[in-house]
Amino acid sequence: MTAPTPTAVRAAADLAAIREQWGDLLAAIEEPPAAEWPPREARGFLDQLAAADADRHAAEPVIGRVPLTLREHPAPLNLSALTAALDVERDLFAFADHVASRVQRLPRAHRTETHGRYRYPTDTADRDHPARWRYQTAASPGSRVHGLHWAAVWLEGRALNDAVPGAEDLCTPLPPLLLDQLAATARAARRQVERVLGRDGRTTDLPDPCPWCGGSLAARTRAGGEPVVLCRSRGACSAPAEGRTRGVWRGAELAELWGRLDGARRAAA
Ligand SMILES: [Zn+2]
Known part of the structure; x- marks a missing residue:
């Protein structure tokens, strides 16, 4: 396997930054916007840094799904945070759909024969493989049910062309143009998150x-x-x-x- 390109590394870093700050963004929706930076007091900011550092040393889960999903807020206090969360979630979900349509293999079918008649049932284990990005349908939210965190993790894996254990052929590497588009989308989304959290250079x-x-x-x-x-x-x-x-x-x-x-x-x- 070849080393990831600088664009791939940058895209993955921006996606990681988005998911690491996602909890803060969801929490910000519930708080009135602060008049000045930092939104919460500075010691909270430093606590976060210390916690983030401790997290980095903890074992990384193989499939990084956490139930940190954007829910309905009957009375959001910070509309900028809510708007940013909705925008970023929509953009990354749509981009994951787009990437999956380009690089993710369709579920396999098995050929079976009964009394001379062939049938091709879908391999359900392959179709439901946890590393697969699943599309939204009328009946199911697909991978969207796992929230933004999983979309970011999945896209990071595609940017870096990480092999999926047990399903190494699930995705092909991203073509360069698609990788450029992913990097641009991730950078814009990260900026949006950091701007609304007041972490954009103050x-x-x-x-x-x-x-x-x-x-x-x-x-x-x-x-x-x-x-x-x-x-x-x-x-x-x-x-x-x-x-x-x-x-x-x-x-x-x-x-x-x-x-x-x-x-x-x-x-x-
Ligand atoms: Zn000093």
Whole structure:
């Protein structure tokens, strides 16, 4: 198998970012829109980062289905979040249908013979294989029943051309043009989710001082990029800086920073 192209990797990363933030988007529908960023307080933001980091270390399920589905909201408090969720879900479901129609093999049929008459019943195990994207019909919602998370996981698998154990021939690789379209769709959907969650490139001051030097801390997000926390003392910050930029925390380092902030808060309580 050849290595995934940069476009495939980018598409898969954007799809993963959408499903990782999907729970936040659904939760945001139930809350009144915040007047300023962050929608929830900054410590919640850091909690999320620490939790996301812990999740990455947990074993990945083979089929990533979670019952995190968009439900009817009789009285949504944040219409922007609801609209974004409906748009993104519609776009990714439609794109999964499109991709499946192009690259997913139809269910096999078996030939059977009874008294000289041939019949071709569908192989139901193949038709119902859990790795298959199933279309919506008048009688069934198909794979849509599993919500956006599964659509994103399935599309990630197609972008990276992941082999399905036990059904290696289920899908063919995406043609380059279709992969480009998937990458564009995933990028636009991710932007929409991050915009409505206020994670599209803003800076906010954290309420706690730097646990090492007492300087003020600022959290910054970039659309499509990893969040960063900066100590305003920068070069003068006394935080240990082995192998990284002094006074700057990103990725897994944020969990360490958060641990320190939490410790300082407990000590002060
Ligand atoms: Zn500092």
